[in-house]
Amino acid sequence: MEYTVQKLSRLGGVSTRTLRYYDEIGILKPARINSSGYRIYGSKEVDMLQQILYYRELGISLDNIKKIITASTFDKTIALIGHRKKLLEKRQQLDLLIETVDKSIANAEGKILMNDKEKFTGFKKKLVDDNEKAYGKEIREKHGDEAVNKSNIKLKKMTQDECEEVTRLGHEVLETLKEAYQTSDPNGELAQKCADLHRRWLSFYWDRYSKEKHANLVQMYVDDERFKTYYDNVQPGGAEFLRDAVFIYTNITKY
Amino acid sequence: MEYTVQKLSRLGGVSTRTLRYYDEIGILKPARINSSGYRIYGSKEVDMLQQILYYRELGISLDNIKKIITASTFDKTIALIGHRKKLLEKRQQLDLLIETVDKSIANAEGKILMNDKEKFTGFKKKLVDDNEKAYGKEIREKHGDEAVNKSNIKLKKMTQDECEEVTRLGHEVLETLKEAYQTSDPNGELAQKCADLHRRWLSFYWDRYSKEKHANLVQMYVDDERFKTYYDNVQPGGAEFLRDAVFIYTNITKY
DNA sequence: ATTGACATTGACGTTACGTGATAGTATAAG
DNA sequence: CTTATACTATCACGTAACGTCAATGTCAAT
Numbered sequence: 001m002e003y004t005v006q007k008l009s010r011l012g013g014v015s016t017r018t019l020r021y022y023d024e025i026g027i028l029k030p031a032r033i034n035s036s037g038y039r040i041y042g043s044k045e046v047d048m049l050q051q052i053l054y055y056r057e058l059g060i061s062l063d064n065i066k067k068i069i070t071a072s073t074f075d076k077t078i079a080l081i082g083h084r085k086k087l088l089e090k091r092q093q094l095d096l097l098i099e100t101v102d103k104s105i106a107n108a109e110g111k112i113l114m115n116d117k118e119k120f121t122g123f124k125k126k127l128v129d130d131n132e133k134a135y136g137k138e139i140r141e142k143h144g145d146e147a148v149n150k151s152n153i154k155l156k157k158m159t160q161d162e163c164e165e166v167t168r169l170g171h172e173v174l175e176t177l178k179e180a181y182q183t184s185d186p187n188g189e190l191a192q193k194c195a196d197l198h199r200r201w202l203s204f205y206w207d208r209y210s211k212e213k214h215a216n217l218v219q220m221y222v223d224d225e226r227f228k229t230y231y232d233n234v235q236p237g238g239a240e241f242l243r244d245a246v247f248i249y250t251n252i253t254k255y
Numbered sequence: 256m257e258y259t260v261q262k263l264s265r266l267g268g269v270s271t272r273t274l275r276y277y278d279e280i281g282i283l284k285p286a287r288i289n290s291s292g293y294r295i296y297g298s299k300e301v302d303m304l305q306q307i308l309y310y311r312e313l314g315i316s317l318d319n320i321k322k323i324i325t326a327s328t329f330d331k332t333i334a335l336i337g338h339r340k341k342l343l344e345k346r347q348q349l350d351l352l353i354e355t356v357d358k359s360i361a362n363a364e365g366k367i368l369m370n371d372k373e374k375f376t377g378f379k380k381k382l383v384d385d386n387e388k389a390y391g392k393e394i395r396e397k398h399g400d401e402a403v404n405k406s407n408i409k410l411k412k413m414t415q416d417e418c419e420e421v422t423r424l425g426h427e428v429l430e431t432l433k434e435a436y437q438t439s440d441p442n443g444e445l446a447q448k449c450a451d452l453h454r455r456w457l458s459f460y461w462d463r464y465s466k467e468k469h470a471n472l473v474q475m476y477v478d479d480e481r482f483k484t485y486y487d488n489v490q491p492g493g494a495e496f497l498r499d500a501v502f503i504y505t506n507i508t509k510y
Numbered sequence: 511a512t513t514g515a516c517a518t519t520g521a522c523g524t525t526a527c528g529t530g531a532t533a534g535t536a537t538a539a540g
Numbered sequence: 541c542t543t544a545t546a547c548t549a550t551c552a553c554g555t556a557a558c559g560t561c562a563a564t565g566t567c568a569a570t
Contacts, residue, residue: 006547020549021527036535038548058359059352062526084356087349094346097314101339104313105332261516271517276558291566293517317557 002031003041012049027066028052058083169201177242178235186244195249198242211250218243257286258296267304282321283307313338424456432497433490441499450504453497466505473498 005016022028023039028048030039041049048069055065060083068079176197180190202217203209221231221239231239247253260271277283278294283303285294296304303324310320315338323334431452435445457472458464476486476494486494502508 058356080356080359087353091349098342101335105335
């Protein structure tokens with residue numbers, strides 16, 4: 001069986017540009033060039049493309065793939081082991097980043113909540129900025145290893161499963177909010193379920209849950225245009241509805 | 256206080272090129288340009304650089320940093336939350352890759368071990384290639400989600416702590432090997448400790464440990480030049496010494 | 511005046527292609 | 541046989557965040 005660029009590209013699920021590029025860098029040459037200058041690939045090239053794409057999926061650079069595919073099984077194994085190590089390091093790096101982002105978010109939220117009433121004092125911005133500077137310095141000091149480890153934020157120990165759940169929860173909150181909004185009853189079952197989901201979602205981010213903070217936060221969702229927009233994009237009037245539901249849920253009615 | 260490019264670059268731990276680039280893309284302009292065309296930065300710019308570097312550490316693109324640093328605290332928080340989500344997705348993607356690499360390594364090792372005696376039949380290469388093709392297809396079929404989940408490889412459930420340990424163990428094996436080699440006694444305490452460390456290291460990669468496979472593997476370390484080179488680079492004669500120690504350790508003496 | 515450390519502006523290289531521009535070729539329909 | 545259109549080819553520029561020359565100008569000290 002013979003294939004032109006497009007046929008092979010469809011077979012492999014890549015673009016024709018990719019095939020021409022692979023030809024250019026010498027990683028996958030066509031079996032022959034026909035009289036019109038067209039690239040013609042054979043079944044051997046199909047197999048080769050499969051292998052290339054396989055390694056590409058693993059995040060290996062084309063340069064290394066080039067070496068790997070011409071290497072023996074042993075060398076391939078060694079290459080894979082080395083690559084595995086790189087991936088693990090990358091993941092640790094990612095974990096560290098996520099931790100730091102979490103700290104930053106928690107910090108910002110804390111500041112927002114604490115300083116909600118001083119909104120116009122002009123102090124807040126300075127405080128937060130100072131804090132960011134401090135963190136930045138901290139990180140650059142010693143890559144933040146020790147400092148970060150001392151953190152007592154809950155998120156630190158989030159497993160992968162929990163990460164998936166918090167994402168799912170986030171979606172669920174929004175979808176339940178949409179449904180609940182249709183009932184127009186913040187006291188209803190759906191709205192209260194939504195408030196409860198929101199609490200569970202928050203609990204992932206907060207060290208410890210408190211009704212006060214919860215109510216405070218949803219009020220802020222309404223007061224601040226940017227958060228309001230976020231929820232209203234999901235469901236117009238959603239921010240207010242969520243606040244009302246959470247006020248009932250927490251049994252707190254003023255802020 | 257005023258800073259030239261180099262002074263600021265040393266303060267922030269970045270290259271002068273980076274500062275010129277940041278000027279070029281408008282993310283950090285100098286306070287003024289002196290009569291000789293030199294960039295002069297003030298303390299405000301130092302603060303700004305701190306912030307930029309902070310966000311850069313988090314893996315945020317300069318383009319987004321540009322938006323973030325001019326945004327309010329609320330917007331920054333929202334941006335961070337969004338970024339956090341991206342990081343989590345990236346990590347899941349990485350975990351998937353690591354799993355697949357593990358499968359691939361285990362597969363290759365399995366093939367090597369199983370077919371050690373058929374080394375010259377020429378079947379092996381074909382088998383492995385076929386297998387790789389199969390995996391590649393599998394992955395591209397449905398991103399391998401289900402297929403990968405069905406895997407019963409031990410590594411799948413490696414936590415981060417375990418990942419760190421296996422890396423540490425790997426180093427320990429090599430260092431102990433070096434020390435043990437000095438004793439010239441594969442039956443000695445150090446050599447047996449090394450063999451034991453090697454077993455523990457292997458146990459991370461294998462579904463279940465067997466003395467047979469262990470002895471078989473270390474013999475291969477000697478027989479195959481590429482693996483031999485790997486260990487001999489650490490300690491000349493290391494591959495043979497490790498084999499001898501493991502033969503004693505496993506109480507298996509022929510292969 | 512000279513030297514050495516510092517500054518400037520280009521401009522090309524990096525990765526793995528995407529996205530045109532321009533031009534030649536194959537194939538089926540009219 | 542012409543035409544439409546579907547395909548092919550080769551440039552060549554753009555991407556992100558700088559690294560790395562190269563050529564040239566400036567500052568402080570000897």
